[in-house]
Amino acid sequence: MSKIGVGVMGRLRTTVLAGAAALALAGTLPGAASAATAPPRPAPAYRGAEGAERIRGGPVSADAPLVAAGRAYADTIGPGERFYRLNLDDASSVYFSAVLQPPRGAEVGYGDGLEVEIMTKEGERCPNNPGRAGFGYDPVPLGAAAVRRLEEDAACQGAGVYFAKVTRTAAKDSDRGAWPVELLLQREPGLAVGNAPATAPGVWPSASPTLPGSEPVVRPGGTGFNDARALGSGVWRDDLWPGQTRFYRVPLDWGRQLGLGAELADARMTKPYGSAPGGLTVALYSPYRGLIEDKAVAYGGKQAGVTLPKTAPVAYENRFSDTGQVRGVRVAGWYYVAVTLGAKVAEFTEDASPVPLTLRMAVTGGPARAPAYGRA
Amino acid sequence: MGADDRAAARDGLTAPEAAEAAGGRSVMRVVAGAGFGAGMVLLLVLGGWFLLGRRGQGAQGPRRA
Structure with a gap:
């Protein structure tokens, strides 16, 4: 190898070594990559749950599709009822929610809203149902939830098939179109020590909150x-x-x-x-x-x-x-x-x-x- | 509520952003680990190459004119 060649190779080695050292160090630096923050934009329409499964609720319980816990479902609902089937265990409380998403500008009235309930296959409504929410003046996303609460010596405690009924109530002059509705069944494990009803605290610090006045x-x-x-x-x-x-x-x-x-x-x-x-x-x-x-x-x-x-x-x-x-x-x-x-x-x-x-x-x-x- | 939830509240993240951040942190940890490992191996190899090169250069020795 010539002298010039040796000199170039020497410089090359030094440069490559310095680069490699920098590369090795860069890998150890926690702040080496920083996330760019996007500027805020006006919010678009309701963003549905990621990976929500399309489903078609039955007009009667006999045609109710199965809804699994922990998974979000997307359906549409006009004024009236839709039924979904739930296979529940006897070891957890469950919450079945529906979020109605009326289109912008839809006509709604004060009597309009959403009702969700869990019922047995014998047609009995479980205790503490239905969950309700109603519109005011505006067609806003509206959530309501039904519950099957674990509680010793109460109804709806057994494992098996139950039905969730979602009802959209609408006055005659309200929007009659089918609106998107998002459904979610969530589980809450029962207590290890049994599910005897406990006394709810009758008194709590409920005074008007003292709210902060710091810089927004x-x-x-x-x-x-x-x-x-x-x-x-x-x-x-x-x-x-x-x-x-x-x-x-x-x-x-x-x-x-x-x-x-x-x-x-x-x-x-x-x-x-x-x-x-x-x-x-x-x-x-x-x-x-x-x-x-x-x-x-x-x-x-x-x-x-x-x-x-x-x-x-x-x-x-x-x-x-x-x-x-x-x-x-x-x-x-x-x-x-x-x-x-x-x-x-x-x-x-x-x-x-x-x-x-x-x-x-x-x-x-x-x-x-x-x-x-x-x-x- | 876990530490991730508290961090999401502190940083004002939506659920998708929090999931992305958690995924990003995992990826960065992997990249950092892999980068460090690869960097060290590269340093060793190049260090050996550098030393061998110096030795070769020395073996040629000063030439008499």
């Missing part, structure tokens, strides 16, 4: 349960367009309580005066998509707000409460918040400007010990 952080909400934006204690900022519903989710562990307030700031008005009844609606849903509480106020383009009562501490025993809002906080998990700006707000605000939304959240209380679940 921008967190755009999702279109539904599947892409709801996670939030915790703090102040969160988003923008809402008339007719839009944004979903958020909050982790609540055993013993925790949620305090929640939502405010709309002044809008850019096109008229000196406006009023939208139910212009701001806030709904709180359980991890199994059952409606816990909702509240609405009118919005006239000026500052308005809603504060939900602080939830009871999350506790297993809550399921035995006589109060629906307490029964709703019976499991630890992701709780969902849906905030809607009424479509009527568009009649007196600028098209090009969304309305600023502020969410104030306080997760307090606990932690408490988790129940002793049996084998899942």
Whole structure:
């Protein structure tokens, strides 16, 4: 090899070694690759569950298709009933939820809504059913859940075939079209020590929540349960367009309580005066998509707000409460918040400007010990 | 609620984003591990090659004019 060749090879070796060392080091650096964050965009239509299976509910129970636990299903439903078959064990509570997704602009009335129940093959409705949710002024995604609750000496405890009935109620002048509905069957294991009904706490710290006043952080909400934006204690900022519903989710562990307030700031008005009844609606849903509480106020383009009562501490025993809002906080998990700006707000605000939304959240209380679940 | 849930709440992630982040972390761990391993092997091989090259260069020795 010539001298020049040897010199070049020497430099090459040094360069390659330096590169290889850099490569080896790069592999060890945790921050070597950083995720690019996409700018927020206006939320599109309801985002269905990933991999949801198409299903066609039966008009009668005899034609009901089987729904398996842990899997999401997509169906459509017009005004009326649909039946689904459930094969339940005798060792778990189950929650069957339906989320109705009306198209934007659909006509809905106050009597319209969704009802879900679990019934035996003998036609008896299981205790604590049906789960219900109703529309206000706007066609928003609506969730309701039915339950088969494990409880000694109660009905609906045996293993076997049950039916879930989903009913869409609609007035004569409401939209009659078939709307998408998402179905989900979730299991909760029974307790290892038996499922005797326990006394639900009769008293809990239910005073109006003290909500934070810190600097808001921008967190755009999702279109539904599947892409709801996670939030915790703090102040969160988003923008809402008339007719839009944004979903958020909050982790609540055993013993925790949620305090929640939502405010709309002044809008850019096109008229000196406006009023939208139910212009701001806030709904709180359980991890199994059952409606816990909702509240609405009118919005006239000026500052308005809603504060939900602080939830009871999350506790297993809550399921035995006589109060629906307490029964709703019976499991630890992701709780969902849906905030809607009424479509009527568009009649007196600028098209090009969304309305600023502020969410104030306080997760307090606990932690408490988790129940002793049996084998899942 | 697990540590992943608390992290998702802290970072304001949706469920799909949280799943992606968890998957991304797994992939990055694998890539980092594989990269480190491959880098070390490459360093050893190239180090040997470098030393052999130096020895070969030395064996030729200074030449008399």
